[in-house]
Structure formats: C-alpha cells, structure tokens
Amino acid sequence: MTVGNGVKIENNVSVYEGVTLEDYVFCGTSMVFTNVFNPRSEIPRKKELRPTLVKRGATLGANCTILCGITIGRYALIGAGAVVTKDVPDYALVVGNPGRLTGWMCAYGIKLAVKAKRASCVSCGKHYRLAAGRLIGA
Numbered sequence: 001m002t003v004g005n006g007v008k009i010e011n012n013v014s015v016y017e018g019v020t021l022e023d024y025v026f027c028g029t030s031m032v033f034t035n036v037f038n039p040r041s042e043i044p045r046k047k048e049l050r051p052t053l054v055k056r057g058a059t060l061g062a063n064c065t066i067l068c069g070i071t072i073g074r075y076a077l078i079g080a081g082a083v084v085t086k087d088v089p090d091y092a093l094v095v096g097n098p099g100r101l102t103g104w105m106c107a108y109g110i111k112l113a114v115k116a117k118r119a120s121c122v123s124c125g126k127h128y129r130l131a132a133g134r135l136i137g138a
Contacts, residue, residue, distance in 0.1 A: 007024065
C-alpha cells in the first residue's frame with residue numbers, strides 16, 4: 001500500500017496491499033478496494049494480488065467499489081455506490097453498477113459540458129479537448 005501527500009481517507013475505508021493512492025486522492029466513506037480477483041478462504045492467493053492505481057486528484061465516492069487491477073485516472077470522479085470493473089480515464093465521471101462513463105470533470109471538481117469536442121470549466125476557466133475518447137487538459 002502506498003498513500004501519497006494530501007490523501008483524504010474517510011471512515012470505514014480499508015486500503016490493502018497492492019493499492020497505490022497518488023497525491024490528493026479522496027476516498028469517500030465506506031468505499032471499498034479489493035486486491036484479489038477470485039478470493040477463497042481456504043485457498044491462499046497472496047501471490048495473485050492485482051495492483052490498483054488511483055492517480056492524482058481522483059475522487060472515489062461513498063460506498064463505491066473498486067475491483068483490483070484497475071487504474072483510476074487523474075481527477076476522475078467515481079460516483080457514490082458505483083462498481084468500477086475497468087480502467088477509468090483521466091477526468092472521467094463514472095456512475096452505476098457496473099460503472100460507466102457518463103461525463104467529464106474539471107480538475108477543479110466541476111462537471112463539464114463538452115461541445116464540439118471542447119470544454120471549459122465555468123469555475124476555474126481551464127480549457128479541455130476531447131480526443132480519442134479521452135479528455136485532455138489544454
């Protein structure tokens with residue numbers, strides 16, 4: 001387990017071996033990490049740990065579940081109760097079970113309206129562009 005600077009871990013969150021939280025990650029109340037894909041009580045699987053990476057500035061909402069082996073991109077926001085089963089790109093907004101990309105977030109934490117593959121944050125003024133299914137800070 002690695003926990004970066006400025007990370008906020010709320011109540012009832014366990015950060016297991018194999019999980020890396022980069023700087024300024026927020027882990028909401030009772031969110032869950034897993035570290036073995038197919039656990040069994042009577043079968044030792046410590047050698048089967050799958051690393052999970054949560055990149056800088058990401059927010060993991062209350063009661064969400066992050067399956068092992070996943071990478072959560074920079075400044076992504078995982079909604080409360082979401083179940084993340086695959087990698088999440090930078091700035092993505094992911095909700096539901098299974099988690100699905102429903103929008104894009106500014107690094108400032110504001111949902112962006114993307115028009116003509118471009119977006120600007122109304123709060124901080126930062127500009128973004130959408131290319132190949134990814135949001136890129138300009």
